[in-house]
Amino acid sequence: MVPAGRDKGDGDLSGPFGWVGRILRINLTSERIWSEDTGRYSRDYIGGVGIAARILWNEVPPGVRPFDPENKLIFMTGPLTGTAAPSSSRVIIGSKSPSLHPIEHSTRSSVGGDWGPELKYAGYDGLVIEGRAERPVYVSILDGEAEIRSASGLWGLGAFAAQREIARQLGRDVETLCIGPAGENLSRIATIQTQTGRASGHSGFGGVMGSKNLKAIAVWGTGGVGVADPEGFLEACEYARSIMVPHPMGGGAGGLGWTRALPDGRLLRFFSKHRRRYFSCHSCPAACDGFCSVPGVGSGSEKCDGWFYRDYAYDYYGDGSEEGDGAFFYATLAANDLGVDCFELVSMIPWLARMRDRGLIDDGGIGLPLGRIGSREFAEALLRAIALKEGPGRILSEGSARAAEALGVGARELYEALWFAYGQNQHDDVRSYPIVALLWAFDSRDPMIDTHAIRHLVVTRLLWPEPFGLKERERDAICERIFGSADVADHSTYRGKARAAVICQHYSRAFSTLVLCDWTVPIFSSPSARDHMGDPTVMNRLLSAATGLEYGLGDLLLIGERIYNLERAQLVREGRRRESDALYEYWFSNPDPSGKVIPREEFERAKDEFYAIRGWDPETGIPRPEKLRELGLGDVADEMEKYLRDPGRAPA
Amino acid sequence: MSEVLISVDPGLCIGCRICELVCSLAHTGAFNPKRGLLAIHKDVFSGHVSITICRHCRPPPCYEACGVEGAMAMGPNGAVAINPSKCTGCGACADACPYGAILRDGAGGAFAKCDLCGGEALCAKWCPQGAIRAMGI
Numbered sequence: 001m002v003p004a005g006r007d008k009g010d011g012d013l014s015g016p017f018g019w020v021g022r023i024l025r026i027n028l029t030s031e032r033i034w035s036e037d038t039g040r041y042s043r044d045y046i047g048g049v050g051i052a053a054r055i056l057w058n059e060v061p062p063g064v065r066p067f068d069p070e071n072k073l074i075f076m077t078g079p080l081t082g083t084a085a086p087s088s089s090r091v092i093i094g095s096k097s098p099s100l101h102p103i104e105h106s107t108r109s110s111v112g113g114d115w116g117p118e119l120k121y122a123g124y125d126g127l128v129i130e131g132r133a134e135r136p137v138y139v140s141i142l143d144g145e146a147e148i149r150s151a152s153g154l155w156g157l158g159a160f161a162a163q164r165e166i167a168r169q170l171g172r173d174v175e176t177l178c179i180g181p182a183g184e185n186l187s188r189i190a191t192i193q194t195q196t197g198r199a200s201g202h203s204g205f206g207g208v209m210g211s212k213n214l215k216a217i218a219v220w221g222t223g224g225v226g227v228a229d230p231e232g233f234l235e236a237c238e239y240a241r242s243i244m245v246p247h248p249m250g251g252g253a254g255g256l257g258w259t260r261a262l263p264d265g266r267l268l269r270f271f272s273k274h275r276r277r278y279f280s281c282h283s284c285p286a287a288c289d290g291f292c293s294v295p296g297v298g299s300g301s302e303k304c305d306g307w308f309y310r311d312y313a314y315d316y317y318g319d320g321s322e323e324g325d326g327a328f329f330y331a332t333l334a335a336n337d338l339g340v341d342c343f344e345l346v347s348m349i350p351w352l353a354r355m356r357d358r359g360l361i362d363d364g365g366i367g368l369p370l371g372r373i374g375s376r377e378f379a380e381a382l383l384r385a386i387a388l389k390e391g392p393g394r395i396l397s398e399g400s401a402r403a404a405e406a407l408g409v410g411a412r413e414l415y416e417a418l419w420f421a422y423g424q425n426q427h428d429d430v431r432s433y434p435i436v437a438l439l440w441a442f443d444s445r446d447p448m449i450d451t452h453a454i455r456h457l458v459v460t461r462l463l464w465p466e467p468f469g470l471k472e473r474e475r476d477a478i479c480e481r482i483f484g485s486a487d488v489a490d491h492s493t494y495r496g497k498a499r500a501a502v503i504c505q506h507y508s509r510a511f512s513t514l515v516l517c518d519w520t521v522p523i524f525s526s527p528s529a530r531d532h533m534g535d536p537t538v539m540n541r542l543l544s545a546a547t548g549l550e551y552g553l554g555d556l557l558l559i560g561e562r563i564y565n566l567e568r569a570q571l572v573r574e575g576r577r578r579e580s581d582a583l584y585e586y587w588f589s590n591p592d593p594s595g596k597v598i599p600r601e602e603f604e605r606a607k608d609e610f611y612a613i614r615g616w617d618p619e620t621g622i623p624r625p626e627k628l629r630e631l632g633l634g635d636v637a638d639e640m641e642k643y644l645r646d647p648g649r650a651p652a
Numbered sequence: 653m654s655e656v657l658i659s660v661d662p663g664l665c666i667g668c669r670i671c672e673l674v675c676s677l678a679h680t681g682a683f684n685p686k687r688g689l690l691a692i693h694k695d696v697f698s699g700h701v702s703i704t705i706c707r708h709c710r711p712p713p714c715y716e717a718c719g720v721e722g723a724m725a726m727g728p729n730g731a732v733a734i735n736p737s738k739c740t741g742c743g744a745c746a747d748a749c750p751y752g753a754i755l756r757d758g759a760g761g762a763f764a765k766c767d768l769c770g771g772e773a774l775c776a777k778w779c780p781q782g783a784i785r786a787m788g789i
Contacts, residue, residue: 084673121686277665285666287780301696
C-alpha cells in the first residue's frame with residue numbers, strides 16, 4: 001500500500017477535519033436514500049476526481065450506457081471545499097459521457113459557484129445518483145435531510161427560472177444545480193448549470209441528469225467544515241493568495257491586469273458598457289465572472305462563455321453596435337438558460353458556416369437561417385432547436401461528431417478540421433505545441449479545459465513569455481524545477497514532452513481531488529515572485545493544515561498518478577487502446593499558420609516514451625499489472641487481468 | 653487600544669464570502685458563511701449585493717436598548733459584544749440596530765453580533781476587494 005498522507009496518530013483519516021465524513025447516495029428508481037463513509041475512499045483518493053473515478057470503476061461497468069438508469073452521476077467535493085482556501089468552490093462530476101465519441105467513455109467535468117461548499121455545509125462530501133425517477137423530480141438536501149420532490153412544475157423551465165422557483169418552494173437561499181430544456185430532452189451537449197453562467201459543460205452530463213428525470217439538486221446547510229490547524233491553514237491561505245496568478249478576466253484584488261493585456265477589444269468594450277459588477281465563486285478572490293445587464297436582453301454572467309458568438313455578432317451588426325452587444329449577450333444567456341454547452345458551439349457554428357459555403361447544407365435543407373449567422377435570430381433558432389430537439393436540433397443536439405456522421409462525407413471532413421478527437425472540439429493547437437498534442441492523445445476529453453493554469457505555463461507563457469513579464473532564464477528555471485528539464489519550453493521538438501505530459505497529468509488529478517480551481521493552481525509561476533517562480537507545494541500545505549495529515553507534494557502527485565491509472569483502467573475496460581490514443585487525421589496533414597503539422601513518427605515515438613514512463617504496455621497502451629499494484633491498485637490489476645482474459649464477462 | 657469603525661462598499665463586493673468564512677472560523681471554530689457574524693446577501697440573478705455588518709455606532713443604540721444586566725458589554729475598542737449566557741433573546745437590541753446587523757446564528761437561532769475579533773476585524777483584513785474596511789480612530 002502506498003501511503004497517502006502520513007497519519008499523525010489517531011488513525012482516523014476521514015474527519016472531522018477537511019472532510020465532513022459522509023457521501024449521500026440516492027436511487028431514483030427505488031427512492032432509497034442512504035449514505036456511506038467518505039473514509040472508505042479518502043485515504044487513497046482524497047476526494048473530487050479521485051473518489052469519482054473509484055466509484056465509476058467499482059460501480060459502472062463497461063456495458064452501461066450514459067442514459068441507462070444504471071449509469072451513475074457522481075458529485076464529489078474534496079477536503080478543501082467549503083473552507084477559505086482560495087478558489088476552492090468546484091465540485092467534480094463523474095459519469096459516463098454521452099458527448100464523447102465514438103466510445104461513450106467514463107469521464108469528468110466540474111462546476112464552480114457555491115454549490116459544492118453548500119453540499120458540505122448540508123453534511124455531505126459527495127452525492128451519487130443512480131436509477132431513473134418515474135416522473136420529473138428534484139432533490140433537496142437541507143441540513144442532512146435529503147428528499148425527492150416532484151418537479152412537475154419545473155420541467156420545461158430554463159435554468160434561471162428553475163433555480164429561482166426552487167428557492168421559492170423551499171423558502172431558503174439554497175444553492176442549486178439544474179438542467180435546462182436541453183438536458184431534459186437528452187441532448188448530448190447539455191450542461192448542468194448553477195447561477196447564471198456556471199456550468200459543467202463539456203461532458204454532456206446535463207443529458208445524464210435528464211435521463212434520470214432529475215431536474216435539479218438544491219442544497220442548504222448550517223454545518224461547519226473544520227480544519228485541523230486553523231492558524232496554519234489561514235497562513236497557507238494567505239500565502240496561496242499572495243502568489244496566485246490573477247484571472248485574465250478577473251476583477252478581484254491586485255488589479256488582476258491581464259484583461260487589459262488580452263488582445264480582445266470587443267470583449268473589453270462590451271464590459272466597459274455593460275458590466276455592472278464582478279462576481280466570484282465561493283472563497284475565490286479572482287472574480288472572473290462579469291455580471292452584465294443589457295437592455296432588452298437581460299442580466300447575468302459573461303466570461304468566456306459567449307466566445308462562440310461574439311465575433312459573429314459584431315461582424316454581422318458592426319463593432320461596438322448595440323445590436324451586436326445584444327446578439328452576443330443574448331446568445332450567452334440563452335445557452336446558459338437552455339443548458340447548451342457553449343464550448344461545443346465554438347466549433348459547431350463555424351462548421352455550419354463552412355458546410356453552407358461548400359453547398360453541403362442550405363437554409364431550407366437544415367431549417368436554420370444560415371445566411372444570418374451572427375444575428376440574434378440565428379442564435380435563437382440554433383439554441384432552441386438544440387435544446388428542444390426540434391428540426392435541425394434533432395441532429396445537432398447529438399453533438400457535432402454524431403451530426404457529422406449523420407450528414408455524410410463532406411460534413412465529416414469539415415468536422416475534423418475543427419475538432420481534435422473524441423468528439424471534443426479544438427482547444428489550443430495540437431500542431432504548434434507537442435505537449436498539447438500529447439495531453440490530447442491520452443485523455444478521455446478536452447484536457448486543456450480543466451487545466452488552465454498548467455496550460456498557461458506550458459503553452460502561453462512558455463511561447464510568449466514577454467507579455468507576462470517572464471524572462472527566458474526565469475522560464476527555464478521554472479521548467480527545470482517542475483519538469484526536471486528546460487526542454488519543455490522548446491515547442492519545436494517532442495523531446496522531453498512525454499515526461500512533461502505525465503507530470504502535467506499528475507498535477508491536474510492532484511488539484512482536482514482537493515478540489516482547487518484549475519485556473520488558479522498548481523501555481524507553477526507567480527507574478528508576485530521576483531524571479532516569477534511559483535510554488536505548487538501550496539496545495540499540500542493547504543491539505544495538510546486542513547486535514548491534520550501530513551502530505552508532501554510527492555504524496556499528492558503519487559495520488560495523482562494513482563487516479564490517472566485508475567481512470568485509464570476504466571477507459572481500457574471500455575475499449576480504449578494505444579491506437580485510440582490518437583487525434584483526427586486532419587492534424588497530421590494540414591499545417592498550422594507556421595507550417596507545422598503533427599510529425600507522425602515523432603508523435604508515435606513520444607507515445608512509446610509515454611507508455612514506458614507510465615509502466616504501460618507500449619503495444620496496447622494497457623497499464624501493466626505490476627504498475628497498478630505498485631500504485632496500490634491491486635484489486636484493479638486483478639479485475640483487469642480477468643477482463644483481458646475474457647473481455648465479454650461481466651465485472652465482479 | 654484605539655476604537656475601530658467599519659465601513660462597507662457593496663459595489664466592490666464580489667460575493668466570495670471570504671469575510672463570512674474567516675468570521676465563522678474565528679467565532680465557531682469551523683467554516684460556514686451562514687455562521688459568521690456578518691451577512692453577505694448576493695442575488696446572482698439581479699446582481700444585487702448587500703453587506704450586513706455592525707458599524708460600531710457611537711453611541712451604540714443596541715447597547716442602550718438592552719435592558720438585561722450583563723447581556724451586552726462594550727470592549728476597549730468600542731465593540732459591543734453579546735454575552736450569550738445572559739442574553740434572554742428579547743430582540744430589543746436587534747430592533748434598535750439601524751443596520752439590521754444583530755443577527756440570529758444560522759444554526760442555533762441565538763442573537764449574535766460582530767465583536768471586531770478583538771480589534772483585528774478579520775473580515776476587513778481578508779476582504780480581497782476593500783469592500784469592508786476597518787479604520788482605527
